[in-house]
Amino acid sequence: MTTLRVLPAEWASQSAVVLTWPHPGTDWATILDEAEPVFLEIAHSVLRFEHLVVSCEHVVRLQDLERDLNAWAAQHGLTGRVRAVPAPANDTWTRDHGPITVITNGEPTLLDFRFNAWGGKFPWEKDDALNRHLANFGVFGTTPMQAVDFVLEGGSIESDGEGTLMATSECLLTPTRNASMDRGAIEQLLSEMLGAQRILWLNHGYLAGDDTDSHIDTLARFCAPDHICYVACPDVADEHYSALAAMEEDLREFRQRDGKPYKLTALPWPDPVLDDEGERLPATYANFLIINGAVLVPVYDVPQDQDAIRIISQIFSDREIIPIRCRTLVKQHGSLHCVTMQIPEGVVAP
Known part of the structure; x- marks a missing residue:
């Protein structure tokens, strides 16, 4: 029998969102009191619309968290939506160490790709094993999980849900991930595992302070099968101007299956967000999350936040727009x- 696979678009119906909670053993230790309220805001926003799976290495903190989240949910008439799992973790970047779910012949399959902390930049062994911990805990019910001997982070790919993927060559082709594979071999693997019938490669674009080698979810996102929004820098004096202008040209050259160009929407360029040493951090409005009935939008306490909310609300006019203050998250170079x-519909049960 022919295996038909597709990687759902993010706007497809979901059963849950997974969060890996920060704890004192992570790089969040020095700003844990500042970071946890951001994670709580994300958790509460998700719980309004779907289930939440949360894991944490610190068992006592997890027990308190499960109690507090269930109490919050009960106050809002949302009982039974929290799944809490004790599991070791090096860090909290669930997008990149979490499972990638494909639909195989109409049924969900969880793919457990290898994770090596963006080419070995940081410790990663606990994160690489986390998906199996979640599966062993029964979070995903009877949905099968398949291990894939290939390094791939969820933030490095975008899917239109119809067989087209978008990715950056800077990330997927870096030799610190899958050194033995060239572009053709990687395209073949993504075709087999994710059902990619074609891949749109961005060959330009970066953000200062980014550890991921230019993940696509910081630069350009599918909003619909025919629509891409992207980061644009209008300031010719900014260090990003040339690379992002070249990226925009890449996007203009992309074509849909029928040969038509994509509808393109530029996102605002935020004022620089700096760390304590004055180094620029990768603040980006492209790092939004689509969930059932809503879009969670990162904001950074800069003047451009309102424009970002307005533009994203126009793109997703049928969903509630929920701004999440992410200036603390970006201190750890993510959002x-x-x-x-x-996690798509049909995987995480109440």
């Missing part, structure tokens, strides 16, 4: 989409 992973 809202980076700390979440959605």
